[in-house]
Amino acid sequence: MTDIIYLDNAATTALDPRVTKAMVEALHDSPRLGNPSAVNHAPGRRARERIEQARESVASLVRARPEQVIWTSGATEANNLAILGAARFNRSRGRHIVTSRTEHPAVLDACRQLEREGFEISYLRAGASGIVEPEQVVAALRKDTLLVSLMHVNNETGVVQDVGAVGRLCRARGVLLHVDAAQGAGKLPLDMQSDCIDLLALTAHKLHGPQGVGALCVRREPRLGLVPLQFGGGQERGLRSGTLPTHQLIGMGVAYSIAAGEMADDGVRIAQLRNSLWNSLRAIGDIELNGDPERRVPGILSVSIDGVEGESLLAALPDLAVASGSACATANAEPSYVLRALGRSDRLAQSSLRLSLGRFTTGEQVARAAERISVEVRRLRALAAIRDLAAAGS
Amino acid sequence: MSTNQADRDPRYNAQTLRRFRTTPGSTPLPSGMSCVTGRAGDREHGAEVLILLAIADERVAAASFRAFGCPHLIAAASLATEQLVGCSAADLLVWDWHPVAVELEVPAAKSGRLLTLQDAVVDAARNWAGGPRSEV
Numbered sequence: 235m236t237d238i239i240y241l242d243n244a245a246t247t248a249l250d251p252r253v254t255k256a257m258v259e260a261l262h263d264s265p266r267l268g269n270p271s272a273v274n275h276a277p278g279r280r281a282r283e284r285i286e287q288a289r290e291s292v293a294s295l296v297r298a299r300p301e302q303v304i305w306t307s308g309a310t311e312a313n314n315l316a317i318l319g320a321a322r323f324n325r326s327r328g329r330h331i332v333t334s335r336t337e338h339p340a341v342l343d344a345c346r347q348l349e350r351e352g353f354e355i356s357y358l359r360a361g362a363s364g365i366v367e368p369e370q371v372v373a374a375l376r377k378d379t380l381l382v383s384l385m386h387v388n389n390e391t392g393v394v395q396d397v398g399a400v401g402r403l404c405r406a407r408g409v410l411l412h413v414d415a416a417q418g419a420g421k422l423p424l425d426m427q428s429d430c431i432d433l434l435a436l437t438a439h440k441l442h443g444p445q446g447v448g449a450l451c452v453r454r455e456p457r458l459g460l461v462p463l464q465f466g467g468g469q470e471r472g473l474r475s476g477t478l479p480t481h482q483l484i485g486m487g488v489a490y491s492i493a494a495g496e497m498a499d500d501g502v503r504i505a506q507l508r509n510s511l512w513n514s515l516r517a518i519g520d521i522e523l524n525g526d527p528e529r530r531v532p533g534i535l536s537v538s539i540d541g542v543e544g545e546s547l548l549a550a551l552p553d554l555a556v557a558s559g560s561a562c563a564t565a566n567a568e569p570s571y572v573l574r575a576l577g578r579s580d581r582l583a584q585s586s587l588r589l590s591l592g593r594f595t596t597g598e599q600v601a602r603a604a605e606r607i608s609v610e611v612r613r614l615r616a617l618a619a620i621r622d623l624a625a626a627g628s
Numbered sequence: 629m630s631t632n633q634a635d636r637d638p639r640y641n642a643q644t645l646r647r648f649r650t651t652p653g654s655t656p657l658p659s660g661m662s663c664v665t666g667r668a669g670d671r672e673h674g675a676e677v678l679i680l681l682a683i684a685d686e687r688v689a690a691a692s693f694r695a696f697g698c699p700h701l702i703a704a705a706s707l708a709t710e711q712l713v714g715c716s717a718a719d720l721l722v723w724d725w726h727p728v729a730v731e732l733e734v735p736a737a738k739s740g741r742l743l744t745l746q747d748a749v750v751d752a753a754r755n756w757a758g759g760p761r762s763e764v
Binding site (some may be wrong): 543546550579584 | 676
């Protein structure tokens with residue numbers, strides 16, 4: 235029996251037991267909880283009440299109002315609804331959109347779809363630190379720019395963008411700002427009002443909530459129009475038809491409520507663990523940090539390890555659940571586009587590891603992970619010590 | 629979490645994993661023997677192999693390797709070093725990677741990496757036949 239150290243919290247997080255408890259109670263209570271749209275009877279109204287409590291919790295974490303929250307199946311749907319919905323609604327105003335090359339595929343692929351529909355997209359290049367400067371955004375704006383889409387926290391590097399500065403610049407120019415906050419919400423403060431964010435995509439499962447549920451927060455004053463992606467029962471003010479999953483939304487609400495109370499303490503503790511991990515790893519030598527060393531979310535550490543091949547490093551660490559920039563599955567797949575956009579060579583992008591910590595990561599796990607990585611990096615480097623031996627043998 | 633069926637990496641068979649983790653054949657050659665090397669590939673393309681052969685009585689008396697690459701390449705180099713012992717230079721020139729690929733269940737997409745291994749073996753054969761030998 236081998237214990238696996240889970241350091242892939244940027245992919246998904248374990249449910250917080252308090253979230254599990256609330257969700258299980260809701261499932262046990264299902265005979266008393268009806269369809270939240272069926273407000274003509276008590277079970278429906280009870281479900282509706284629980285969902286509205288969750289909506290308040292989600293809104294509160296990002297300083298939005300509850301009526302701004304549209305439930306979705308996750309951040310991918312929220313990003314798609316924001317980008318496609320806003321662009322299609324406003325297409326008579328302009329057809330230009332600005333985003334960056336290091337966005338999540340949920341944003342990039344939505345933008346590519348808009349290109350097929352006749353929109354023009356400017357893809358900004360982040361600097362070597364992974365940061366897109368607000369001045370770059372302003373320089374890319376045109377008279378026909380409708381929307382800027384910029385992620386709060388990069389999912390691979392953990393780098394934090396100054397979305398508030400970008401938001402204020404966009405607001406002053408009448409351009410909409412969409413922010414993918416899947417990785418940042420509940421980890422760092424976000425304020426939809428003061429950051430001038432028009433569309434904010436959220437998810438539950440990166441924050442110790444359930445998978446399969448998220449939200450899009452939409453500016454209400456002045457009201458922002460969106461074309462929905464799906465049609466049916468007209469739920470969520472017609473923007474997202476479909477029966478609402480009561481127990482999942484209750485879980486998301488509890489997860490966001492916990493994050494609101496514990497974000498500051500969690501952030502300090504997790505940042506200390508991340509720094510400890512980084513200090514241990516860089517002692518191995520020839521290891522580079524990916525992304526800005528200061529402007530980063532507490533829980534994500536991305537490193538490129540010279541002298542080892544990425545797939546081998548991952549295979550050598552079956553006791554660690556980590557992510558890699560390596561193209562492991564096939565020989566001809568490409569390594570991480572995010573790290574390559576930051577100027578990393580294919581070889582360094584291939585040999586990158588993303589170690590992401592969460593609320594339940596312990597100091598002992600971090601120390602053990604660092605030791606295991608150190609042992610395997612030294613072993614693989616020794617196995618790959620070709621040049622010296624070749625010179626000696628020639 | 630505990631180890632169970634789902635925890636096993638389906639990309640590698642048991643022998644590949646064993647050879648990748650323990651790398652038999654990567655230990656240094658016995659000292660005092662005549663040695664040739666063969667090298668192929670480069671790190672930028674994800675595969676580099678060095679084959680080291682100790683020669684006695686015009687046969688490979690011992691073989692070792694170094695490799696930079698994926699687990700399949702490392703396991704294949706490990707298996708190849710065992711197959712090369714007893715071979716003549718002429719045998720090395722016609723050494724074929726396919727049986728190794730079959731035994732380790734190497735995906736077809738990685739054939740190029742095993743060709744790099746074959747290139748290293750052939751390079752060793754050419755160095756053996758034509759070049760000066762060093763002593764380990």
